[in-house]
Amino acid sequence: MNTAPPALLDEAPAGPPRRTGWYPLDVTEVRHLSADTVAVTLHVPTGLRDVFAHHPGRHVVVRHRQASGTSGTSGTSGTELRRSYSICPPPHTPTALRLVIKRSGSGGFGEYATTRLAPGARLELSAPTGTFALPRLPGAHHVLLAGGTGITPLAPMAAHALRRDPACRVSLVHSVRTSADAVLADELAELKDEFVDRLTVLYVLTREDRGSGGGPLARRLDASGVRRLLAAVDARPGPDTTFALCGPPGLVATARHVLADRGVDPSLVRWELFTSDGTPPRAPEPAGQAPGAGEYRVTALLDGRRRAATVLPHDPVLLDALLRSHPDVPYACREGVCGSCRAKVVAGQVTADGQHALDDRERAAGYTLVCRARPRTPDITLDFDA
Template sequence: MNTAPPALLDEAPAGPPRRTGWHPLDVTEVRHLNPDTVAVTLHVPTGLRDVFAHHPGRHVVVRHRRAGTELRRSYSICPPPHTPTALRLVIKRGGPGGFGEYATTRLAPGARLELSAPTGTFALPHLPGAHHVLLAGGTGITPLAPMAAHALRRDPDCRVSLVHSVRTSADAVLADELAALKDEFLDRLTVLYVLTREDRGSGGGPFARRLDDSGVRRLLAAVDARPGPDTTFALCGPPGLVTTARHVLADTGADPSLVRWELFTTDGTPPRAPEPAGQAPRAGEHRVTALLDGRRRAATVLPDDPVLLDALLRSHPDMPYACREGVCGSCRAKVVSGQVTADGQHALDERDRAAGYTLVCRARPRTPEITLDFDA
């Protein structure tokens, strides 16, 4: 997830959200969108309405405890179109034993899930009258669909082009809702589907294939997305698609400040602990201090700690994290003193790194003392 500038089309509620704390919410509906994906709606009681106030593009972390283990997974908030105050998560079945498998096979109304408060900076730039070009891959549609709807309703002069790349037509979740949105904004919304694994014969069209460099360029031309001061881009999907689209946009001269992106998965490679530069300090020489929700927490980094997050969790289990793969950005913090080294920080862009931010799930110490600010 990349950092958005202060002025947003979808403004966040005033004040920074708390990064800690879990809130139990009751499941009111589990609707199967296809055999591998469900839409889970949860009831937000009156006392938690302010906690779960959010702008389109934010996500929550679900904590699920089972058989003595704790699973955490980050999901974008995708409110139902006719009840925007409800909390809805679109969950895809992943590998065996994960939360996605539980949600798509066993979760039912009446169950209770533990959620974090909404967080994240994925949002459209504030640019009245702009052409917002949104490119989604798979379940990357879940933050982009509400972002499109909100932009169209808030700015009567903007237009939105939304491209959804999926394997087959059955994987185009939310297609019915996007069709209804298209009927509502017939002249200002364009929706285009790219089917990468569905054989539709000669009628498949030029986009019935996986999106490579040339495919992305043809898509941009098809929706008349010409990079310029009045065109914004939002990308969400697997790393390959997002990386390809970012390279194409950079090559065509798109303003980096008008390109927002978010990943929802990595390539499945296990997190690798980066090697610190120079000679590794001896055991006991590393101390990390974390500022979170106005409180100071300290921990010692042991030699077998893969990353700073592990050292902090040993004494402070309320530290924010979810994916542990550098994707969701839940453990984003600013290094205010000392130095760290990290790789695979997919949720950060060049501006984040230049401003001193790191992902604690990927970071290792380079200096004896490090101070991290999760509130920055």
């Protein structure tokens, strides 16, 4: 997830969004989109409409407690699971809150959602957050590249751009394994009918052979494939062409390298990841200036309040130290992907690897992901509100 430019298609409200607090919402529909993917619609009560007002591209964190000794069963005790999901409103009910959830393994929230979750259940959600958005450039050509469920934020971003700017054009490329995995295809077809002259939708099927060889687009998206797709949608680098990428790290990295090689202005490229390479965070490195044997102090500024904690030698990252006494500190994936724990280092120094959700500008500005950060100095201050 990367920093949005000063002007967006949908202006963000003044001041940072509230980062803490959980809101119970009732599930009204669970619809299977594919064998391992469901669309979950939730009712937002009138009193929470302002809390869940959002702009296309934002996401929420779902908190779920898995009962001890079970797999995917909802409970009030046991392991707490958190997962970040982009908001993807139904096309004909834009005020509803809908999440597209894919099962990616056993025992996680995805398994529970795709096998057991049903209307009438209640889920705990954070308020929407995030900065994934398209630059405000009237009459621009917006080129969107999605891999798998990376289509979830890009589909509403495309619809919003087309409806807000009658002079813009959108080209959307969706890379999936087979045609059965192309979730939201029916909705995109309706959007194409509505904007037939301004919307182009292409699908890349990486594991499905259509005819002899499957055609020029039926292959995994390597660098040459990305270049051919850009040519197919007439994506010419320039001040009036923007790019938004969402998918697994390999696809996003490949596309970013291709765009950089073509001289695309980095400020016109927006990207977000929905999974990581699985690299675990390392334990904190020793610092000779520590006030005690392996002891560090961290102070967090969150929602205008200060929270302090001691980082012990067995804490893998700063997040674990903060959660020990401040469970409201935001986080979700713990893999450096979702950006929920993004904070600015305003005092002291940290070291971190695998910060997939940050771009070079954010790192240069002093931001870090607390789920990946380890201390380098005895005292550190993090600003979650920055």
